[in-house]
Amino acid sequence: MELGKPERVYTVEPIRDPVPLTRPDETPNEPERRPEPEKVPVENAPMRTGPVRRP
Amino acid sequence: VKVVPPSSGRGQPPDVPDYIEPIIGWRVWYAVDDGVGTSLSSVVHRTLWPRGAPLVASCRRFRVPLWPFQRQRHDAPASDCKCGIYAVKVPSLRLYLPETLAWTELVPVVGRVFLWGSVHEHAAGWRAERAYPESLFVPIAELGRRRAIAIMSDLSGYGVPVQAVEAGTADGVLDEVSSLAA
Numbered sequence: 160m161e162l163g164k165p166e167r168v169y170t171v172e173p174i175r176d177p178v179p180l181t182r183p184d185e186t187p188n189e190p191e192r193r194p195e196p197e198k199v200p201v202e203n204a205p206m207r208t209g210p211v212r213r214p
Numbered sequence: 215v216k217v218v219p220p221s222s223g224r225g226q227p228p229d230v231p232d233y234i235e236p237i238i239g240w241r242v243w244y245a246v247d248d249g250v251g252t253s254l255s256s257v258v259h260r261t262l263w264p265r266g267a268p269l270v271a272s273c274r275r276f277r278v279p280l281w282p283f284q285r286q287r288h289d290a291p292a293s294d295c296k297c298g299i300y301a302v303k304v305p306s307l308r309l310y311l312p313e314t315l316a317w318t319e320l321v322p323v324v325g326r327v328f329l330w331g332s333v334h335e336h337a338a339g340w341r342a343e344r345a346y347p348e349s350l351f352v353p354i355a356e357l358g359r360r361r362a363i364a365i366m367s368d369l370s371g372y373g374v375p376v377q378a379v380e381a382g383t384a385d386g387v388l389d390e391v392s393s394l395a396a
Binding site for chain 1: 333
């Protein structure tokens with residue numbers, strides 16, 4: 160492939176990515192999961208302050 | 215009073231690009247079966263163009279063990295080499311299409327391509343460091359309906375517009391592509 164006489168050299172830095180964001184090769188997103196409730200270690204769990212019932 | 219020239223801060227001037235929009239050139243690819251589907255392949259080096267990522271140029275001359283003019287490894291494109299990702303201006307595009315479109319295995323695809331990074335401009339086109347298709351035109355005159363649909367569907371994986379061109383000659387394809395791209 161002949162391009163003819165060289166004329167000039169320049170640097171191109173696009174402010175937007177020329178590669179489209181839609182990339183069908185990627186696997187589809189997993190369905191959103193509900194966040195699990197935060198687990199609190201027993202030793203850090205708040206102490207009960209109410210009355211204690213007898214069994 | 216000591217006057218400090220503005221350029222004396224850190225010694226090196228910042229790297230400021232010459233352009234902030236990609237250059238758009240034209241190319242011809244082949245649509246080839248890559249084992250999974252149809253991909254774009256460069257015509258000369260048969261490089262497969264990735265989907266969702268730019269093609270990055272590398273010089274292949276130093277890889278040829280028997281090449282009589284060994285060169286040092288260098289970034290592509292280089293001024294004293296012919297390496298880089300090629301694209302041409304519209305008048306030169308005709309040179310890269312076969313006269314008749316009665317192909318079988320290799321299906322030519324015409325398209326526009328974004329070029330960026332280090333870009334060397336020539337009289338008839340460019341050699342670039344990075345490239346990605348901008349739009350694709352598939353001449354379908356010699357393809358069966360099923361094959362045409364399969365190729366266009368696979369090429370849509372590049373995430374850019376893919377259009378069918380019905381003309382059956384190189385000049386007709388270029389006329390149709392020019393009007394579609396206008």
